[in-house]
Amino acid sequence: MAQLLVVDDSTSMRNMVAATLIHAGHGVKDAENGQVALDIAKENGFDAVITDLNMPVMDGITLVKELRELDTYTYTPILLLTTESSAEKKSAGKQAGATGWLVKPFDPEKLLHTIDRVLD
Amino acid sequence: MSIDLEEFHQIFFEESLENIDVVEQALIDIDLESPFDAELINSIFRAAHSIKGGSGTFGFTEVTNFTHLMEALLDEVRDGHRTLTPELVDALLKSCDCLRNWFASLQAKEALDTEISKPIAKIYQTMLNVDSSAGVSDTPVEPAGARIDADSASQDSVITDNHKTWLIEFIPDNEILLSGNEPVRLFRQLQQMGEYSVTVNTNKLPNIKSLVVDECYLAWTIQLQTDHQKQEIEEIFEWVADECRLTITDISNCSDQQLEESVEPVQESNNESVKIIQADKLTEIKHTTKRALPSSSIRVGIDKIDNLINLVGELVITQSMLSELGSNFDMSKIDKLSNGLEQLLQNTKELQENVMGIRMLPISFSFNRFPRMTRDLSEQTGKKIDLIINGESTELDKTVMEKISDPLVHLVRNAIDHGIEFPKERLAVGKSENGTIKLDAYHKGGSIVVEIADDGRGINCDAISQKALEKQLISSTEGMTDSQIFELIFEPGFSTVETVSDISGRGVGMDVVKKNIKSLGGRIEIESEEGKGTVFKVHLPLTLAILDGQLIRVGTEICIIPLISIVESLQIKQEMIKKVSGNMNVYRLRDENIPIISVGKEFGLSSSADNFDDQLLVIVDGDDCKVGLLVDDLLAQQQVVIKSLEANYKKIEGVSSATILGDGSVAMIIDIPGLLSMSAKRSISSNKHVA
Numbered sequence: 063m064a065q066l067l068v069v070d071d072s073t074s075m076r077n078m079v080a081a082t083l084i085h086a087g088h089g090v091k092d093a094e095n096g097q098v099a100l101d102i103a104k105e106n107g108f109d110a111v112i113t114d115l116n117m118p119v120m121d122g123i124t125l126v127k128e129l130r131e132l133d134t135y136t137y138t139p140i141l142l143l144t145t146e147s148s149a150e151k152k153s154a155g156k157q158a159g160a161t162g163w164l165v166k167p168f169d170p171e172k173l174l175h176t177i178d179r180v181l182d
Numbered sequence: 183m184s185i186d187l188e189e190f191h192q193i194f195f196e197e198s199l200e201n202i203d204v205v206e207q208a209l210i211d212i213d214l215e216s217p218f219d220a221e222l223i224n225s226i227f228r229a230a231h232s233i234k235g236g237s238g239t240f241g242f243t244e245v246t247n248f249t250h251l252m253e254a255l256l257d258e259v260r261d262g263h264r265t266l267t268p269e270l271v272d273a274l275l276k277s278c279d280c281l282r283n284w285f286a287s288l289q290a291k292e293a294l295d296t297e298i299s300k301p302i303a304k305i306y307q308t309m310l311n312v313d314s315s316a317g318v319s320d321t322p323v324e325p326a327g328a329r330i331d332a333d334s335a336s337q338d339s340v341i342t343d344n345h346k347t348w349l350i351e352f353i354p355d356n357e358i359l360l361s362g363n364e365p366v367r368l369f370r371q372l373q374q375m376g377e378y379s380v381t382v383n384t385n386k387l388p389n390i391k392s393l394v395v396d397e398c399y400l401a402w403t404i405q406l407q408t409d410h411q412k413q414e415i416e417e418i419f420e421w422v423a424d425e426c427r428l429t430i431t432d433i434s435n436c437s438d439q440q441l442e443e444s445v446e447p448v449q450e451s452n453n454e455s456v457k458i459i460q461a462d463k464l465t466e467i468k469h470t471t472k473r474a475l476p477s478s479s480i481r482v483g484i485d486k487i488d489n490l491i492n493l494v495g496e497l498v499i500t501q502s503m504l505s506e507l508g509s510n511f512d513m514s515k516i517d518k519l520s521n522g523l524e525q526l527l528q529n530t531k532e533l534q535e536n537v538m539g540i541r542m543l544p545i546s547f548s549f550n551r552f553p554r555m556t557r558d559l560s561e562q563t564g565k566k567i568d569l570i571i572n573g574e575s576t577e578l579d580k581t582v583m584e585k586i587s588d589p590l591v592h593l594v595r596n597a598i599d600h601g602i603e604f605p606k607e608r609l610a611v612g613k614s615e616n617g618t619i620k621l622d623a624y625h626k627g628g629s630i631v632v633e634i635a636d637d638g639r640g641i642n643c644d645a646i647s648q649k650a651l652e653k654q655l656i657s658s659t660e661g662m663t664d665s666q667i668f669e670l671i672f673e674p675g676f677s678t679v680e681t682v683s684d685i686s687g688r689g690v691g692m693d694v695v696k697k698n699i700k701s702l703g704g705r706i707e708i709e710s711e712e713g714k715g716t717v718f719k720v721h722l723p724l725t726l727a728i729l730d731g732q733l734i735r736v737g738t739e740i741c742i743i744p745l746i747s748i749v750e751s752l753q754i755k756q757e758m759i760k761k762v763s764g765n766m767n768v769y770r771l772r773d774e775n776i777p778i779i780s781v782g783k784e785f786g787l788s789s790s791a792d793n794f795d796d797q798l799l800v801i802v803d804g805d806d807c808k809v810g811l812l813v814d815d816l817l818a819q820q821q822v823v824i825k826s827l828e829a830n831y832k833k834i835e836g837v838s839s840a841t842i843l844g845d846g847s848v849a850m851i852i853d854i855p856g857l858l859s860m861s862a863k864r865s866i867s868s869n870k871h872v873a
Binding site: 078081117138145161162166167179 | 187189190191193194197225227228231232234235236238239240241246359360361362363364367371396420421424425
């Protein structure tokens, strides 16, 4: 059981990911954009963060950068949710400090498997 | 895994429809001549991207494929490799229509009409193909229609069942830990693949004083015996590929070097899969009409809910205070009691207002479609139109909003079609070339007023009366005021434009508009000046759940008449009553003959209908005419909460619904149009009887 933060501007995506993780026994908080996520992250501790890339207000890449600036999130696994399989986007994410990525579309099992990879 | 994706479908549909609105709105806002608005383009891209992402995950392949094309083009626009042409904007707008249609089908669990996407998809492909072959963009664009999930493609590659031994050398960069990648986790993954041994290389480990805790100084050599492919091992290291030096060698059989090359993932040729969505014919998008939608939901701001919880809390406190007061009450506490009751009244009022607030949506939900519509109509008609929208944040009950949307559309179409003149005509009469349509919404008293104003040619009274005479809607125009003549356009079967156009003027419009507005308990007014323009004012109730009612007494029963339909109430002067056509009584009021209907007689409550002495006449606005209702007494005016009669009992003619009064008794709310038609039927049948 881990504490996870799910960030996506799409409610259906966010709910789906959150429900899957909760079902698997994890504790989940969610946010609809990077800024909200950052505020939540500052108030709470998370074992991993899963974030979408394209979001209004603050996008995923900026969120990763901002989180890495925080002492408590220096090593926290951060996964990018992306439909963009292009290497360009992935490397931008990596440079910002993301741990890895999850390529949409994904099924619940693939999601859980990937999450397990980054949890201790 | 027992997560049911279907429970997220509904949210996804609603969200996608919102996203389509975003795309459409942004496309309309874009000024093609002005410099590139990155934020606007980005918002379009994001919306299309969200639809694609969601539809992929929820398994709506057609939607994914189609939005992928949109996204591919938008991505190029966003990156500055493509300019947004009017053709592209047009195709994107059509895509919005297509997607709307699809989502309606998905919601109704019907098959998708894939024909409608074909012409648009073809346009997109042509754009994508032409430009990529012409080499407009220097950097390679993500291939259109390529497999979205590259991973699944690669997993299908050659499978050999050889058990192999791999030697993995893993030398991470110093900063690897800073991206949240912990080498131990990678090893744990490898461990699951087969027999595994690891040796650590600590050569680079510095002396403890110069050791930086953030950095990784270790390197590992792993030996792995597994049935899994090299590629699967590589996948484990996928995330750290550019943060380490990694070599994976097959040491079970050293001659197997060729294997490596064959496993390299091969990008599929893009043109192949683009063809999935191709069509030969250009078919026009059909607007589908309403379908039965599953129960809709409403999005409520969290502050509204918080407020509500807060109020309920206060209510509970008041309640407990009152019950304590009641448990040992004596007359000395009468002040406290009345204070408590006052507080209860306050709480209930606030609670009521707040609960109503939950159902309230800004009217922009309804207004939002007009920019697109105006744009389309202006193209179709060749008229130039500026649309001005005010008061979009005015809130309206969700049900009222849904029911008023179509009438508003009709009024706007009418204003464009009949009101606004062609540019030449406008210039000839000294107006600016562009016509203006102004939409406004505001509160007035207890109701909402929606105004649709145009600065067009105005309503021609003569033409209207001429037409009405021709159609025998009236027998003469004598004594008719302008506003009475305007009212004629709401008569069934009325249309003044000679040629019936595509847009409006099928002659079935305005009467339906008026009927719909009436059924909501609203009314519509026209102000018009020839040559200057026309204003339609639609008055709507704030909500359908509460009604301002006039309590009346009929016999021993108390009934309620909606206050909005009452014109005036008066004491009857016997000499003003005349009998016409057999059984019908009319009341002569300021040169008008107003038919009298006895409420008591209609509902069988009292039989003293012909004794007018002690009775009162309530003049109400019926369907198209004024009618006098005969009642025994006028009581209080108060807000009543509407309770459905059909849901609790059954439908009764002449009664729209019921309510519960302060003393706990049930009172019927009179349905004025229903009562009129009931009375009309009755007088016809009684006339027959007499004959």
